[in-house]
Amino acid sequence: MSTASYTVTGMTCQHCVASVTEEISEIAGVIDVAVDLPTGAVTVTSDDEISPDAVRDAVHEAGYQLV
Incomplete structure (x- = not known):
């Protein structure tokens, strides 16, 4: 099992959290996504281990930026 931490900018509400969580959860192999608003x-x-590029693409698809 692998755990990685990232910082996402632009999230302002629980809807934002849900969007980011949903997009990252669709990456093959992802077990859990925890977001601290x-x-x-x-x-x-x-x-x-998941490619940081895959996470960046998922965050971008949700409408936010990975720092």
């Missing part, structure tokens, strides 16, 4: 911290737990 006040800090923008996103923790992704997966079966194997």
Whole structure:
């Protein structure tokens, strides 16, 4: 199992959190996504290491930016 942390900018509400969580959850191998709205911290737990580019693309698809 692998865990990686990222920072996402632009999230302002629970709808934002849900959008980011949904998009990242669609990446193959992702087991869990935890988003902390006040800090923008996103923790992704997966079966194997996930490419940061895949996470960046998912965050972008949700309408936000990965720092």
